[in-house]
Amino acid sequence: MARLLSLRRRRSALPYLLLAPGLLWLGVFYLVPALNQVYVSLQDGTLEQGYLFDWNWSSYGDALADYREQFGRSIGYAATATAIAFVISFPLAYFIAFKAGRLKSLMLFLIILPFFTSYLVRTIAWQTILADDSTVVGAAKTLGLLDGDGRLLATRTAVIAGITYNFLPFMALPLYVSLEKIDRRLIEAATDLYASRGVAFRRVTLPLALPGIFAGSLLTFIPAVGDFINAQLLGSSRQYMIGNVIQSRFLVVQDYPVAAALSFLLMAALLVAVLLYARALGARNLTESAV
């Protein structure tokens, strides 16, 4: 017993040693940059004369005043894409978890297969699929979904479709994981107690799938809200999102204070949302369903 106790005490420094290198890396290259953004955002000056720290809060005022539209659009597009991704993925995840049988691992593999083809190349392929003379646009016109001179490329529809497509696996996988975990006997018990299949689904399956729904929504919404590739490749400047603004303010205009202010606002808003989610759900659920 004494030996065991001393062993435990000797080991007590071990977890910190194991964590130290990784935490150090994340501290220096994630936490410090995140905080440094605040420092940069409060600088004042011009690119030619250089930027100096000056408690210049006006970057935040400028950022919000000039780019409210893009902020709103990002949230709108990301929320729409998340909702559509949910509608597409839920039956897919349900089928894989409950009905696929021997096809299960093959179908799961097919969901992650897009990750092995370059994101940019796939998004550029959507330019071909949605081009003005493409089959898809032709079919939409025949069905009356699109006017005779209507187009899909460079519209809101194309950007949202692209975002939905690109982040669909992030919705489908957590949904599958949570559905797969459900004890089938609970559903059987509900039907044995004379619940109809619809009621059993609404009162048993759906509530038990909630952690997956929350995790999937978050994992889709977060990259979607910051995305600028779809708006750039499938949209026009009328569809630009906050990511496009941050990218061009930073890399093209090199207006660092405003770019840092925008980026910090986006990060802070999302982190607050995530922490509220984590509190409501328990952080364990959140990080676990993420895999």
Place this chain on the structure above:
Amino acid sequence: MSARLWATARERLIALWAALALLYLFLSIFVVVLFSFNDNQGRFNLTWEGFTLKHWQDPFGVEGLGEALRNSLAIAALSTLVALALGTLMALALVRHRFRGRAGADLFVFLPLATPEVVLGAALLALFLTMNVDTGFHTILIAHVMFNVSYVVVTIKARLEGMDTHLEEAAMDLGASGWTTFRKVTLPVILPGVTAAGLLAFALSFDDFVITNFNAGQTMTFPLFIWGAARQGVPPQVNVLATLLLFGVLALMALNVVAQRRRARAVA
């Protein structure tokens, strides 16, 4: 009878929906592969103009493409190795040990996954600018290790949580040292998780555009090459290389399945 019919119809509908969802995921991959055979006339490779094998015969026939691919492969391999080393240790600490600050560390590791890429890239570049660090190959590597560490920890943690700790206790009781126990018991058990995490990290690093775009300096990677080419038309050779990589992964997966079947049969 009609309830039964309705149930069958509903099952069919779900199956059809699942098939359509997978088709949606595959449509663009199909276009990518198809257009590696396109005999495009101008600079753009966006409309079908006839079948050719000429791009496949000369996949590196575009200036800078080979170098970009080499850089991407090198960065992916190096960042995966470093992230695996850092992340495996962290996952072991977080799952196997109870200590003060564990919940906080857990959440902290998760935060980079909850931050949009554009923010991660911009914030890191702002730091490099503040510190007067030149950007290039090394800063891309730093950035990729940063986001890969979190993915590695989350993936390995999921595997470790299902593992029986009695195995390790048994090894220790039988007189094995901590290091021997780790080498002979822990490592073999977590190896599938580590492999999965490594594959994920490699794929994420190889395909990363947003964070790389901020921190690349003059260094060219495969995604940066594609982005740069997108405005004047992406050469079909890019489709050829993307297709080759996809088929490479498919072949590896198939080999893995065959090996697993053989092992299962050997055990039986």
